[in-house]
Amino acid sequence: MITIEKCIIHRFKMPLKHPFTNSSTTITEKDIIITELIDREGRSGFGESVAFDAPWYTEETTDTVAVMIENHLWPLIRHRTFSHPADIPFHTVHRNHMAKTAIEGAVWDLYAKQQQQPLYKIIGGQTNTIPVGAAIGLQPSDGLLLTKMEQAIREGYQRIKLKIKPGHDLTLLEKVRSHFPDVQIMVDANSAYTLHDIDHLKKFDDYNLMMIEQPLAHNDFVDHARLQEQLQTPICLDESIHTMADVQTAIQLKSCQIISMKLGKVGGFTNAMRIHDYCQQHDIPVWCGGMFEAGVGRAQSLALATLPNFQYPADPGASARYWRQDIITPEVKVENGCVTLPDQPGIGYQVQLPKSDQKVLT
Ligand SMILES: O=C(O)CCC(=O)c1ccccc1C(=O)O
Numbered sequence: 001m002i003t004i005e006k007c008i009i010h011r012f013k014m015p016l017k018h019p020f021t022n023s024s025t026t027i028t029e030k031d032i033i034i035t036e037l038i039d040r041e042g043r044s045g046f047g048e049s050v051a052f053d054a055p056w057y058t059e060e061t062t063d064t065v066a067v068m069i070e071n072h073l074w075p076l077i078r079h080r081t082f083s084h085p086a087d088i089p090f091h092t093v094h095r096n097h098m099a100k101t102a103i104e105g106a107v108w109d110l111y112a113k114q115q116q117q118p119l120y121k122i123i124g125g126q127t128n129t130i131p132v133g134a135a136i137g138l139q140p141s142d143g144l145l146l147t148k149m150e151q152a153i154r155e156g157y158q159r160i161k162l163k164i165k166p167g168h169d170l171t172l173l174e175k176v177r178s179h180f181p182d183v184q185i186m187v188d189a190n191s192a193y194t195l196h197d198i199d200h201l202k203k204f205d206d207y208n209l210m211m212i213e214q215p216l217a218h219n220d221f222v223d224h225a226r227l228q229e230q231l232q233t234p235i236c237l238d239e240s241i242h243t244m245a246d247v248q249t250a251i252q253l254k255s256c257q258i259i260s261m262k263l264g265k266v267g268g269f270t271n272a273m274r275i276h277d278y279c280q281q282h283d284i285p286v287w288c289g290g291m292f293e294a295g296v297g298r299a300q301s302l303a304l305a306t307l308p309n310f311q312y313p314a315d316p317g318a319s320a321r322y323w324r325q326d327i328i329t330p331e332v333k334v335e336n337g338c339v340t341l342p343d344q345p346g347i348g349y350q351v352q353l354p355k356s357d358q359k360v361l362t
């Protein structure tokens, strides 16, 4: 049994080590919200909102997350007792998945700590070693891109994900492939194309890509199905997937062959585990995408990625790829292309937060 006594919302900014550019925006710093839930025994559980300060990835922002937690989610768990994290009654609130995840993840952390088990074991993970890949944003020059790829490969990352957009795709892949004929490469378009580009997109098949992530609009299952029909390269849906119903639609319509899973996108572990199992039953592999998480979100994403149907290297890699100083100790390290999660209770890391705006809800 867990009785939730108090919630502290910690909010602070973390500058990214290097700006990251995708087809729609450049990110230089992240507005981080960490939720700390305190139970009757005085234990703390931590969750993270992975939202950005602007709604370019999904409709949520850090401001909407803060309001949703304070006005709508906290009242549903305040001073309540739960025997399991799956019992928290968030189904009465539509969507707002990143806000829900910030709370839900903290309840799972508390639950695992109470059970004195690592979170990854509590959710059914079978290994604490997770293969990871590196994502590289759009670069000012192809030379710089090749240098960054070389670095990431030298650091052991098992595959490279390249951001692309119209005008920065085929010639870039041509160069990349001639330098790295055998490296596992995938691309992510963040919805930069439309079905009018179908003849252009078919040429991607020449580059032996593991997958092409979210080529078309975030809400377009039908066009993705038309494209997948004509494409050998597997399509992976990212921005399109928020619910089990989205996954069922994508599988029914054959809109993709792979699904990118992110805790924040689907509203937390309980939904993520259901979607994971459903995909496994339908022979659709999933993998763990990244959201420039600080340590809490990073540890939780990686815990999720220990489930057996996570079949490709994960995006969240070493803390030091993103941050000068992460908020957990030890920081996340990559060795031999893998992260190994500590066998400690809950998320398994100590949380050390910088000075921040704090809102205490009681
Ligand atoms: O470096 C990473 O962890 C992946 C970066 C990334 O691709 C990404 C980062 C933030 C939001 C959305 C996405 C995405 O997968 O589209």
Ligand SMILES: [Mg+2]
Pocket (backbone or CB within 6 Å): 188, 190, 213, 214, 238, 239, 260, 289
């Ligand atoms: Mg993506």
